[in-house]
Amino acid sequence: MSRKTIKIHNKSSKPDNIVLQENDRIELCEAIEHKLPHYLSPYFTYLKNAVSLNTRLAYLRDLEFFLRYIVNETRMTAAEEPSQIELETLNKLHARDINYYMGEYCARYVVSGKENDYLMENHSKSLGRKRSSLSVFFKYLYREGLIERNITDGFNPIKLPKPQPDAIKKLEIDEVAVMLDAVETGKGLTEKELQYWQKTKYRDKAILMLFTTYGLRLSELEQLNLSSFHFGRGEFKIYRKRGKEVNMPVNRSIESVLKDYIELERKQLQPQDGQEDALFLSLQGTRMTVKAIRQLVKKYTSIPLGTAREDGYSPHKLRATAASSLIEYGFSIYDVQSLLDHDNVTTTQLYAAHRKNLKREIVNKYELLDEFDKGIRSNYKALPEGSENTESVSENEVQESTEED
Structure with a gap:
């Protein structure tokens, strides 16, 4: 039996595509x-x-995978x-059983396909x-x-492994310029x-400008609609995690780039039913898929990187590019944290630590001898007129000190 078409009766503020x-x-x-x-x-x-909904789905998939392991790979149940596993089977499990499952089975296993394993x-x-x-599952049961x-x-x-700033994959500012030129x-x-x-x-x-300006997540960009944008107010709405x-x-x-796209390309397309509000359309008039956007980004990022198309960067690497570029331009990590929706500022700090020549910039801006000289000269100027020390300071030195301060 074919599935009925779903009609949306949406009274929330979320657009229909996100619902x-x-x-x-x-x-799922x-x-x-x-x-x-059932219990x-x-x-x-x-x-x-x-x-969150995504976490719920991930946890359920992990639980099903674990219970299938109990059924297919152990002698703990008949x-x-x-669905047939009894609660008593779970009650008999020990931590060592979970540790074996995690350390031995989950690390590497074989899945049988129709033609290949x-x-x-x-x-x-x-x-x-x-x-x-x-852990969440067994804590709940207990x-x-x-x-x-x-x-x-x-x-x-x-x-x-602790994230290392030097391992962050991103485009440099000059590489972004090459990508946009392409x-x-x-x-x-x-x-x-x-x-x-x-x-x-x-x-x-x-698409590339939105990724590199705002550091949007792939899902956030894919969900964008024409109605998401209010150019009169100078803003647009996105739906983030949770x-x-x-x-x-x-x-x-x-x-500018959005209006060019809407006027010069999108208006020439015929959106399919239900796709009228989608911002980014394929040539077939359907909302661009996550896969299509990912391939597009890989294609254009591979050009400045000088790699094969499949080795180009993912949209998430453009998110890292946006974070690093904003910090390079002098925005604080707290500003960038807010823009990119990082839960923890330590995530944003990784991009700050990855700034090119950061140590050199810090040291060059903090010349202790210069600061020491300024302090000495200030003291000289503060001495009473006619003092012996004042006589030892020449007019040229006083002029130099004034200019430096």
């Missing part, structure tokens, strides 16, 4: 919940209210599906997320009295790419 995206994720969550034991329903309700390898960040999801022991205290820590002139594109560029150059430039609505200012450069 639809959230509904798709909710349906519910589909996973139906595959899990976990209160836990599913807890996740709805405790974490169940053939995760795929070797899956998780790095520390992925393992840390899986550990977190299981708190609600569903299991007898709090086994999470015995979970082995997952050591995450999108404006077509320089560096192949003959086939130039055919598409002729039809999308204003759109592509607007559903936060934020008004962003529009500067002259962004207003």
